Amino acid sequence: MNSGGLLGKAGMDGKMALGYLGVMIFMVGEGLEMGWLSAYLIESGLTVQQSALLFSIYGFAVAIAAWLSGVLAEILGVRKAMLIGVAMFATGTVIFLTAGIPSMNLGVMIPTYSLRGLGYPLFAYSFLVWITYYAPQEKLGTAVGWFWVSFAGGLNVLGAYYSSFALPYLGEVNTLWSALIFTLLGTTIAILLNNNKSSSQSKQFNTKADALKYVAKGVTIAFENPKIGLGGIVRTINTAAAYGLVVFLPTYMMDLGFTRTEWLQIYGALWTSNVIFNLIFGIVGDKLGWRNTIMWFGGVGCSITFLALFYVPTFVGANYWATTFAAILFGACLAAYVPLSALIPSLSPENKGAAMSILNLGAGLSTFIGPVIVGLLIGTVGTAGIVWIFAGLHLFSAFLMKYVTLPKSENKEIAERLKAAQ
Structure with a gap:
């Protein structure tokens, strides 16, 4: 990796920059429907329960693909794994839009939308595996920070803003079709224009049985090295509250007096802050230590700021700026878990793909676990109880x-490399 020039000062080189840009554009296509698709499907004939079932199974598919991405990237090579992800996403999108939505038949919608969900983790997380091999160890926290800037920036920020402009002009279905433009453009930039031979390389296996054993290692490594297993649990907790809050917090905020527009702006500020601090905490982790950054800024910080996001408007009422500030702090602390993507593969240098599979599984499971906690417990413990459960986690x-x-x-x-790099 060439450390000279502007890109070098930012902690990357040209190959990495193309990859980051491609991932961001791809994730716009994945994230453009997050804020409105469920409501649209309910308006179009699905019940709330049917919509919840569709998104729950989709979340499970994301978790499975996230887990497989690490080992498949090493067995097939990063580029091939990413292309398989693109193919799955495109195929699922086309069938979902041509047969699923027109019929509102769950028998068609669930498998095709789930196929779409299998696609994006293979694309994005396979690229992350390549980053853990390609980036210098002393800059790995910064490198994965840039990845999460690209990932969250496309998924949670640019996708949502694009939809806010596109929906009035294109309508819901055509906006969903436009996702293919973003995913194909992102693929072109990240893979076809990024002429990097190392992303095509794969581990060499003597037999298919050896390859299958390595797939299994994406599970067994968590028991062979319990620290990696603990890292997977921490990664699940990382964004569980963030995915769970969308189920109950918007209604609570609007009951307090916020308008829908105000809440969406508060939510947007949360993720904009997260995108910015993904990079900042990647750098901080390289300087102060990956583990300390995750422990104090991530775990303790998120516990305090998530409580603040709930209790600030509870006590002071619908104060837009105070609540926005609390959301910004929570989004920033969520980003402090970023060094996990540097720490966990470093625990098993010879099997980084398998280690990343555990971490990616945690990332996928958080999309499933967060809403499940809310659905199972909110009737018993109430909104405040759910907030305290997530803070405790x-x-x-x-x-x-x-x-x-x-x-x-x-x-x-690592300390010696950091000293030499300064």
Whole structure:
């Protein structure tokens, strides 16, 4: 990796920059429907329960693909795994739009929308595996920070803003069709224009049985190296509250007196902050230590700021700026978990893909676990109880990080590289 020039100062080179840009554009296509598709499907004939079922199974498909992405990237090569993801996403989108939505038949909608969900983790997380191999160890936190800037920037920020402009002109179905433009453009930039031979390389296996054993290693490595398993649990907790809050917090905020537009702006500020701090905490992690950053800014920080996001408007009423500030703080602390993507693969340098599979599984499971916690418990503990459960989980993740440590020799080597790079 060439460290000179403007890109070098930003912690990347031209190959990485093309990849980041491609991932961001691809994720716009994936994220453009997040804020409105469920409501549209309910208006078009589905019940709330049917819509919830569709998105729950979709979330499970995301989790499975996220888990497989690490090992498949090493078995097939990163580029091939990414292309398979694109093919799945495009195929699922086309059938979902031509046969699923017109019929509102769950028998068609569930498998095709789930196929779409299988596609994007293979594309994005396979690229993340390549980053963990390609980026220098002393800059790995910064490198994965840039990845999450690209990922969240496309998924949570640009996708939502694009839809707000596109829906009035294109309508819901045509806006969904336009997702293919973003995904194909992102693919072109990240893969076809990024002429990088190392992204085509794969692990060499003597037999198919050996390859299948490596797929299994995407599970067994969590037991062979319990620190990696703990990292997967921490990653699940990381965004569980963020995915769970969309189920109950918007209604609560509007009951307090916020308008729908105000809430959407508060929510947008949360994720805009997260995108910015993904990079900042990647750099901070390289300087202060990956584990300490995750433990204190991530676990403890998220616990405090998530409570603030709930209690600030509860006590002061529909104060837009105070609540926005609390949301910005929570989004920033969510980003402090970013160094996990540097720390966990460093625990198993010879099997980074398998280690990343555990981490990616946690990322996928959070999209499923967050809403499930809300659905199962809100009737019993209420809104405040759910908030305290998520705050407690973040504190628990900080406790778990006490045990996720690099070997002393690895810590010493990284410290020496950091000193030499300064």
